[in-house]
Amino acid sequence: MSDDPVLLITGASSGIGASTARRAAAAGHRLVLAARSKDKLDELARELGGPDRAIAVATDVTEWDDNEALIAAATDAFGRVDVVFANAGFGATRGWLEESPEHWRAMVLTNVLGAAYTVRAAIPALKSSRGHVVLTGSVAGRRVLPGSLYSCTKWAVNAMAEAVRADLVDTGIRTTLLSPGAVQTPFFDDPAEGRLDPDDIARAVLYAIEQPPNVDVNEIAIRPVGQAV
Numbered sequence: 731m732s733d734d735p736v737l738l739i740t741g742a743s744s745g746i747g748a749s750t751a752r753r754a755a756a757a758g759h760r761l762v763l764a765a766r767s768k769d770k771l772d773e774l775a776r777e778l779g780g781p782d783r784a785i786a787v788a789t790d791v792t793e794w795d796d797n798e799a800l801i802a803a804a805t806d807a808f809g810r811v812d813v814v815f816a817n818a819g820f821g822a823t824r825g826w827l828e829e830s831p832e833h834w835r836a837m838v839l840t841n842v843l844g845a846a847y848t849v850r851a852a853i854p855a856l857k858s859s860r861g862h863v864v865l866t867g868s869v870a871g872r873r874v875l876p877g878s879l880y881s882c883t884k885w886a887v888n889a890m891a892e893a894v895r896a897d898l899v900d901t902g903i904r905t906t907l908l909s910p911g912a913v914q915t916p917f918f919d920d921p922a923e924g925r926l927d928p929d930d931i932a933r934a935v936l937y938a939i940e941q942p943p944n945v946d947v948n949e950i951a952i953r954p955v956g957q958a959v
C-alpha cells in the first residue's frame with residue numbers, strides 16, 4: 731500500500747473542498763471526499779485517480795453515525811488519516827427575520843455541531859498519525875456582521891479551533907483555522923466580481939499541512955484585495 735499522506739475533506743463536493751482536493755491530489759496526497767452529494771463525489775474521486783488515490787463517502791456531517799462511518803471508511807481504504815479538513819458549511823441571508831427557522835437550524839447544526847462531530851470522530855486516527863485538524867471558519871467569525879446568524883456560527887468555529895488546539899496540544903496533532911473572505915463558490919447564489927478563487931484557499935490549506943512536523947500554523951485569514959469587512 732502507498733505511504734502517501736491521507737487528507738479527508740468534508741464539503742468536498744464543490745467549492746473550497748473540491749479545489750483543495752484537486753490541489754492536494756496533484757501534490758501527492760490520497761483523498762477521502764465527504765459530502766451529501768455522492769454523485770459529485772464519485773465524479774471527483776474518478777478524476778483524482780480512482781480508489782487507490784481517492785474515495786467518495788456520502789456523509790451528512792450533522793449525523794454522528796455518518797462521521798464515525800466516514801473515518802472507518804478512510805482507515806479501511808488507506809490505513810491512516812493524516813489531515814481532517816472540516817469544511818462543510820453554508821450561509822444564510824443576513825437579517826433576523828430572513829430565512830426560515832428550519833434553514834437556521836440546519837446551518838447551525840452543519841457549521842457548528844457538524845464540524846465538532848467530524849473532529850471528534852477523527853481524533854483517535856489523528857492521534858495515531860500525529861495528524862492535523864483544519865477548520866474552515868470565516869472572516870465573518872472575526873467581526874460581528876449585523877443580522878448574521880451565519881457569522882455567529884463561524885465565531886463558534888473560531889472558538890472551536892482554539893478549544894481543539896489546546897485540548898490536543900500534547901498529542902502532536904496540529905490545528906489550523908482558515909478564515910476566508912468572499913470566495914466565488916456555490917456558497918453564493920450569484921457570481922460577483924472581486925471574490926477569491928477557491929484555489930486561493932486550497933493553496934493556503936496546502937501551505938498549512940505541508941509544514942515541517944514541528945510547525946503548527948494556527949490561523950490564516952485571506953481576503954480578496956479590496957474587501958472591507
Ligand code: NJP
Pocket residue numbers: 740741742743744745746747764765766767768789790791792817818819820821840844866867868869870909910911912913914915916917918
Ligand atoms: O461553498 P460550497 P464553499 N453534510 O457551497 C457541503 C466557508 N466559507 O466551498 O452536502 C456534509 O461550494 C456541500 O456538499 P453537499 C463556508 O461557510 C465560504 O464556499 O453535497 N456536507 C458542499 O460540498 C463553508 O464552511 C466563503 O451539499 C455538507 C460544501 O459543504 C466552507 O467555506 C467564505 C453539509 C459547501 O460548498 C466551504 O464553502 C467564508 C452536510 N450537512 C467561509 N451541508 C465563501 N465562499 O465566500 C453542506 O468566509 N455540505
